[in-house]
Amino acid sequence: MKNYQVAVVGSGPSGASAAFHLAKAGIKTVILEKEILPRYKVCGGGFVYRGRKNMPFDVSEVVDIEFNKIDVYMGDDLHFVTERENPIVSLVMRDTFDQLIVNKAKELGVEIIEDCKVKSLNKVDGLVEIETTQGLIKTQFVIAADGVYSQVAKMAGWKEDTRTLIPALEYEIEVNQADFERLSKEIRFDIDAIPAGYGWCFPKKNHLSIGVGAILKDDKKIKEYCADYIKFLGIEEILSIEKHGYQIPVTPRLDGFVKENVFLIGDAAGFADPLTAEGISNAILSGKLVAEAIAQAKGDEEKAAKIYTDIIEDTLMPELLTSMKLAKVFYGSKIVRKFLLKNYGQHFSEAMTDIFMGERTYPKDINKKIKEKLKGLVF
Numbered sequence: 001m002k003n004y005q006v007a008v009v010g011s012g013p014s015g016a017s018a019a020f021h022l023a024k025a026g027i028k029t030v031i032l033e034k035e036i037l038p039r040y041k042v043c044g045g046g047f048v049y050r051g052r053k054n055m056p057f058d059v060s061e062v063v064d065i066e067f068n069k070i071d072v073y074m075g076d077d078l079h080f081v082t083e084r085e086n087p088i089v090s091l092v093m094r095d096t097f098d099q100l101i102v103n104k105a106k107e108l109g110v111e112i113i114e115d116c117k118v119k120s121l122n123k124v125d126g127l128v129e130i131e132t133t134q135g136l137i138k139t140q141f142v143i144a145a146d147g148v149y150s151q152v153a154k155m156a157g158w159k160e161d162t163r164t165l166i167p168a169l170e171y172e173i174e175v176n177q178a179d180f181e182r183l184s185k186e187i188r189f190d191i192d193a194i195p196a197g198y199g200w201c202f203p204k205k206n207h208l209s210i211g212v213g214a215i216l217k218d219d220k221k222i223k224e225y226c227a228d229y230i231k232f233l234g235i236e237e238i239l240s241i242e243k244h245g246y247q248i249p250v251t252p253r254l255d256g257f258v259k260e261n262v263f264l265i266g267d268a269a270g271f272a273d274p275l276t277a278e279g280i281s282n283a284i285l286s287g288k289l290v291a292e293a294i295a296q297a298k299g300d301e302e303k304a305a306k307i308y309t310d311i312i313e314d315t316l317m318p319e320l321l322t323s324m325k326l327a328k329v330f331y332g333s334k335i336v337r338k339f340l341l342k343n344y345g346q347h348f349s350e351a352m353t354d355i356f357m358g359e360r361t362y363p364k365d366i367n368k369k370i371k372e373k374l375k376g377l378v379f
Helices: 013-024 094-107 151-156 177-183 222-232 280-297 301-314 316-332 334-357 366-373
Strands: 002-009 029-032 046-048 063-067 069-074 078-083 089-092 111-113 118-124 127-132 135-144 165-175 187-191 197-203 208-214 238-249 262-264
Touching: 002 013, 002 127, 013 029, 013 094, 013 280, 029 094, 029 135, 046 280, 069 334, 078 334, 089 094, 094 111, 118 151, 135 151, 135 280, 135 301, 151 262, 165 177, 165 222, 177 197, 197 222, 208 222, 262 280, 262 301, 280 301, 280 316, 301 316, 316 334
Parallel strands: 002 029, 002 135, 029 111, 069 187, 135 262
Antiparallel strands: 046 089, 063 089, 069 078, 118 127, 127 135, 165 208, 165 238, 187 197, 197 208
8 A cells, every 4th residue: 555645636737737736845746647648638728828827837848839819700700819929828739738747746756656547535544545446545635636527526425416517529630731721820719600609720730629619508419510610611621530529617516626635626626717618727726726725734634625615715716606607698698799799899809818818807796897788788
């Protein structure tokens, strides 16, 4: 049996970030990863600047391409462009991006056990015994960073009906040179490429990541919408294609983020932005926050739980709750959506870009602001 102070389950951005900061604080930490690294991870790979600028080390070596400009479309009529001096979005492949953070954590002394699936959790004499396919692990704290379908969260007693999960479909596509040249010059978002959602086209080094997400509901026609979106982009010839479907949590869990000695972070907690479905930046942030809480508590389990809960309630939760309200209004009615973009589209795009850059947060008095913008709109 191996003993640690903290066991992090999952080596994605949230888990690897947590392990990095724990090790930096001198806390003996292990990462339990069910796959063999590096592993492919389904994700658009859009890393916004607010997350990148807060990284404790340079990630440029794993960035495929940077965009200082974003294009937002709604059909053929509305087109908004925002530009910034620093890259608004950096596009990464998750296998190399995640591996970089893991390697940085390992340099600080974090141990990683690969091909290690968690089978059960048991509380014994105040500690957690983790039964895995690689043997028994004993630890004081467990951090569940095992993604949207978190098995650790289920084992620890969290219910699955306390989050809203939305479907997303992403295709990794190789196209002919002419189409690649045309579509690789911009990172674009297409509002209403899917009802109550959007489509995206992210250029990578040698291919395009193209996908659609239904923000408010589980739309069974998502495959048809994605195929229509590819046609809308004018792609005539597809040289190769890999299709990946997945779920994104666009509401945080309602039954807390700590149970006993188990802490939830990233997608396991439901920390993706409800309006944009972007999750990498909050995943990394939540990893840092849980590490700080455990470090400050100095082994006191109740204190660690309180510190983490309080800081999430003070920082991430107000942002997520406001974003949830915005998403409900924006995606809930096409009439409202078109009115807002037609009259305030550039202002809206600039405000969202400021949020991506980490230069502002979502407004707290959002209900009042929405009502002011919608005055005079007849349904």
